[in-house]
Amino acid sequence: MPSVAIRAQDFSHYFGTKQTLKKINLDVAENKILGIIGPAGSGKSTFLRALNRLNDLVPDSRVEGTLLVEGVDVYSADTSVAELRRRLGMVFAIPVPLPRSIYENVAFGARMAGLKDKSALTEIVIDSLKKTALWEEVSDRLHSSALKLSGGQQQRLCIARTLALKPRFILLDEPTSGLDPISTMKIEETLRQLKKDYTIILVTNNTKQAARVADRTAFFLNGDLIEVDETVRVFSAPSDQRTNDYISGRFG
Amino acid sequence: MTRLERKESLIRIALLVVAFSAVSVLVVITVFIIEEGTPIMVKYGFKKFLFNLDWFPSEESYGLLPMVIGSIMVTFGALVIGVPFGLACAVFLTEFSSKRLRRVIKPMIELLAGIPSVVYGFMGVVILVPFIRETLGGPGLSVLASSIILGIMILPTIISISVDSLEAVPPAYREGSIALGATRWQTTRMVMFPAARSGIIASIILGMGRAIGETMAVIMIAGNAIAIPRSLLDPVRTLTSNIALEMAYASGEHRQALFATGVILFVIIMILNTIANVTSKRRKA
Numbered sequence: 383m384p385s386v387a388i389r390a391q392d393f394s395h396y397f398g399t400k401q402t403l404k405k406i407n408l409d410v411a412e413n414k415i416l417g418i419i420g421p422a423g424s425g426k427s428t429f430l431r432a433l434n435r436l437n438d439l440v441p442d443s444r445v446e447g448t449l450l451v452e453g454v455d456v457y458s459a460d461t462s463v464a465e466l467r468r469r470l471g472m473v474f475a476i477p478v479p480l481p482r483s484i485y486e487n488v489a490f491g492a493r494m495a496g497l498k499d500k501s502a503l504t505e506i507v508i509d510s511l512k513k514t515a516l517w518e519e520v521s522d523r524l525h526s527s528a529l530k531l532s533g534g535q536q537q538r539l540c541i542a543r544t545l546a547l548k549p550r551f552i553l554l555d556e557p558t559s560g561l562d563p564i565s566t567m568k569i570e571e572t573l574r575q576l577k578k579d580y581t582i583i584l585v586t587n588n589t590k591q592a593a594r595v596a597d598r599t600a601f602f603l604n605g606d607l608i609e610v611d612e613t614v615r616v617f618s619a620p621s622d623q624r625t626n627d628y629i630s631g632r633f634g
Numbered sequence: 635m636t637r638l639e640r641k642e643s644l645i646r647i648a649l650l651v652v653a654f655s656a657v658s659v660l661v662v663i664t665v666f667i668i669e670e671g672t673p674i675m676v677k678y679g680f681k682k683f684l685f686n687l688d689w690f691p692s693e694e695s696y697g698l699l700p701m702v703i704g705s706i707m708v709t710f711g712a713l714v715i716g717v718p719f720g721l722a723c724a725v726f727l728t729e730f731s732s733k734r735l736r737r738v739i740k741p742m743i744e745l746l747a748g749i750p751s752v753v754y755g756f757m758g759v760v761i762l763v764p765f766i767r768e769t770l771g772g773p774g775l776s777v778l779a780s781s782i783i784l785g786i787m788i789l790p791t792i793i794s795i796s797v798d799s800l801e802a803v804p805p806a807y808r809e810g811s812i813a814l815g816a817t818r819w820q821t822t823r824m825v826m827f828p829a830a831r832s833g834i835i836a837s838i839i840l841g842m843g844r845a846i847g848e849t850m851a852v853i854m855i856a857g858n859a860i861a862i863p864r865s866l867l868d869p870v871r872t873l874t875s876n877i878a879l880e881m882a883y884a885s886g887e888h889r890q891a892l893f894a895t896g897v898i899l900f901v902i903i904m905i906l907n908t909i910a911n912v913t914s915k916r917r918k919a
Contacts, residue, residue: 434813464817467812468815474809478804491814
């Protein structure tokens with residue numbers, strides 16, 4: 383059993399009076415891909431956003447229980463939130479590059495963290511673009527606007543700018559929901575490569591994507607974690623009837 | 635044509651007439667002040683009119699320079715006060731305040747715009763002018779007093795348009811930046827401001843137009859002396875005050891010269907509004 387990187391213990395989350403996560407107990411293993419599946423409103427994105435405290439941006443957001451990332455309590459008062467967010471890089475459903483150049487997008491996180499040395503920044507930018515297989519496509523126009531890239535390229539740029547933070551984790555929130563099959567394939571391939579160096583959590587609406595990419599898969603429903611197991615087991619012999627119904631397309 | 639269709643086209647024509655009559659007012663005003671104001675400028679000489687220091691209508695000397703400089707000083711002063719306050723307030727409301735607080739504060743700021751300008755002038759006369767006279771010296775009626783009052787008067791324009799343009803920035807920009815470990819302030823400075831830049835610039839230019847065009851409050855607190863102020867504590871006369879103060883008794887060439895003052899104001903404000911329109915449109919493109 384590889385070591386545990388993220389551990390949720392009786393972790394609950396509320397928006398106002400609405401409970402969006404109900405006493406989640408979940409371990410995420412190091413250097414693996416955890417897929418999270420479930421219908422809309424199941425709490426899978428909320429769980430992801432609880433990890434890097436992005437839910438804090440929503441007023442009346444509140445948590446109970448504990449959430450440990452590499453043994454450190456995410457919601458403890460002396461956690462540096464900005465530092466936490468650099469450790470858990472996040473990629474969103476709709477790729478939204480900042481309205482700046484390709485270079486500036488990738489360098490953004492490092493700059494905000496206070497890195498000023500130009501050659502070090504450039505090194506990080508090139509390295510991150512290479513890891514997402516974007517380097518060959520954009521190396522000649524690093525300083526043109528990132529908004530000119532195609533949708534698939536923009537999403538890989540967003541992954542690259544996350545990698546530039548030198549995170550330990552990559553959180554992906556339905557990263558291919560707006561992309562064509564070929565771009566999706568490229569991103570899935572990128573994820574398989576990245577697994578060597580990062581622990582990845584992939585929230586997806588596309589159950590087949592979880593089956594293709596994830597080592598373990600968790601199924602969320604109405605804020606409950608129904609089951610989590612090796613992906614092969616979840617898809618071939620789920621222990622809960624509701625999981626079976628969902629992956630066979632009976633609802634969701 | 636059915637009865638309903640006929641009614642429809644009648645309504646269409648009626649609304650068209652109403653809409654055009656609103657525009658025609660603009661045309662009438664433009665034509666009127668240009669017709670009244672340009673002959674004297676041509677006769678007296680445009681350059682002399684704009685750059686001569688002496689405004690003695692009784693001696694047929696029409697030099698607008700003190701008023702032009704007065705308007706520029708007071709407007710610039712208003713921006714120095716209004717822009718930092720306005721932008722800070724807009725950033726607080728969009729980036730740092732709770733939704734509940736914003737729902738209370740924003741309507742109150744917009745209410746500021748509804749206060750009649752004579753009331754601002756009154757507050758200036760009663761509170762600000764004596765305060766300046768006693769603490770800083772001079773007559774109190776001054777560039778400084780006008781700048782402060784105008785700075786407050788342009789706040790609603792700057793704040794509400796800046797808030798609108800900051801709110802129009804896609805939330806994903808903010809989220810993306812925060813998720814990359816940027817703080818709220820870094821996000822505001824590096825992402826929100828650049829993305830909302832055109833709207834913010836438009837808000838400043840519109841505020842500037844408001845400050846140049848304001849008349850009543852300025853007459854009450856500026857002192858209205860026809861001389862270029864040597865310090866912020868000296869009295870000042872603006873283009874608008876010049877018209878309002880003298881129109882009542884002016885006749886002949888004097889009256890025409892006041893219309894010419896109006897032409898100059900009109901052109902300045904048209905230019906500012908056009909710049910504001912162009913910059914705020916560029917954002918949508």
